[in-house]
Amino acid sequence: MTTKRYATALALVTAGSLVLSGCGSDDNSVRWTLDGADVAPIPTASVPVDCGGTQALSAEGSTAQKGAMDVFVAAYTQQCPGQQLSYTASGSGAGVKQFISGIVDFGGSDSPLKDSEARDAVDRCDGAPAWNLPMVFGPVAVVYRLDGVGELVLSGELLARIFSGAITRWNDPAIAALNAGAALPELPITVVYRADESGTTDNFQKYLGAASGGVWDRGAGKTFLGGVGQGGQGSPGVADAVALGQGAIGYVEWSFAQDKGLGMALIDSGSGPVELSPESARTAIGAAEIKGQGNDLVIDLEALYASDAPGAYPLVLVTYEIVCSKGYDPQTAQAVKAFLTTAATAGQAGMTGSGYVPLPESFQQRLLTAIAAIA
Incomplete structure (x- = not known):
């Protein structure tokens, strides 16, 4: 009954x-x-x-x-x-x-x-x-280890250049321009990516393509296509490698960043730096566009990732x-x-x-x- x-x-x-x-x-x-x-x-x-x-x-x-x-x-x-x-x-x-x-x-x-x-x-x-x-909806955190740098601001363009190997040092002028007053070290950047096939990698690369103004031209997919860095097995492997590697940067689901206490970059999509938080991620989701028909609620990821809505953290993994x-x-x-x-x-x-x-x-x-x- x-x-x-x-x-x-x-x-x-x-x-x-x-x-x-x-x-x-x-x-x-x-x-x-x-x-x-x-x-x-x-x-x-x-x-x-x-x-x-x-x-x-x-x-x-x-x-x-x-x-x-x-x-x-x-x-x-x-x-x-x-x-x-x-x-x-x-x-x-x-x-x-x-x-x-x-x-x-x-x-x-x-x-x-x-x-x-x-x-x-x-x-x-x-x-x-x-x-x-x-x-x-699960936010993807851009995690890093830079001892002495308590806050780091990056943009979609900078992330595309970092993860493709075009920017290789933390004190690069382009990074310094978004982080006025920060004591950025003269350290090489170590990119850490998912060594296994991953939906997180696919979405991260889609974000780079949409948010970088054409700088990321490697495409998307579940295999990392940046051509630089070292691989970590699963999100735990990426989080561990970043935690142990001074100068490292990677991408993991928010929960792994929280568990390891990792530094998480603020993202500036054009409307100012935005910290990853429940509210900033919900702001991005609330502005997301549906491209499916009727009750087929397919999200327009390109529009979501390219959004410059104030207060929105657009790097969000969508699962159906x-x-x-x-x-x-x-x-x-x-x-x-x-x-x-x-x-x-x-x-x-x-x-x-x-x-x-x-x-x-x-x-x-x-x-x-x-x-x-x-x-």
């Missing part, structure tokens, strides 16, 4: 970093603090969650969203007792293949379906299109849940919608503690509309 529960803010407290307040008030948003700092409210969007249907869902794909999925599953099992979802973090390519093959109920991917994959997904979804739902718009059996459709609705509402309360960014309200509403239309 179907039970109706309502999405409320779920206090998924991680290591005491997330503090919820405002309970019992008429305010339908949650005020939260991170390490004592007041941050913008996370809307709870009190919408009905129709619990029930298939008790054991399965999903597979992106490793970048694994931490977020853990938070979502915890919210789902609390919201809908007895319901479960198993997520296998095997990589985006595997997740898309397993979804198209009908082995899992939905897939997780660091990029939307390619045209050929979208055509194959129509067969999996009984003649209906699959939708790309951008559910998880790939779902059938129609074609599920009724029991599976009910459970998929319940899980995704919970993820888009109550599950957002645990995002920052896991290195992700809670959805801005405007974007959250677009997702909820799409989720409700799944049949």
